[in-house]
Amino acid sequence: MAKTIPTQIRIDSDTKKLSSELFARLGLDMSTAVNMFLSQCVLRNGLPFTVSMPEYNQETLEAMVEAKRIAHDPDVKGYTNMHDLMSALDA
Structure with a gap:
């Protein structure tokens, strides 16, 4: 397994709280969820989801x-x- 290094990111406190609660329900911690996201970015050579601006009437x-x-x-x-x-x- 590759060597891990500490990484620091800044996250809005509400977003962190809500995402931590979600990840806990999924059996994940923040570090594992972020690692999964980054691994998917590398695998797909981009973001693993579509990024777009919502269009409302x-x-x-x-x-x-x-x-x-x-x-x-x-x-x-x-x-x-x-x-x-x-x-x-x-x-």
């Missing part, structure tokens, strides 16, 4: 802006269970 973009506004508006009522939501809809 205007209606979808407007809905995304509205959803973000609603999510951050403290005056918008939120519900933590289906019973409360259904009661509010029936009212």
Whole structure:
């Protein structure tokens, strides 16, 4: 087996947390997952997935802006269970 060397990378803290949780569910640690990714890059002589910019129509973009506004508006009522939501809809 090839000699391993320590490597340091900078990762957004939320991305690291979410990816670490995902890898743990898959039985992997961060180091193994990164090694798998890099091995696939070498094997394929490029990224092992397609990289592209999503193309959204205007209606979808407007809905995304509205959803973000609603999510951050403290005056918008939120519900933590289906019973409360259904009661509010029936009212």
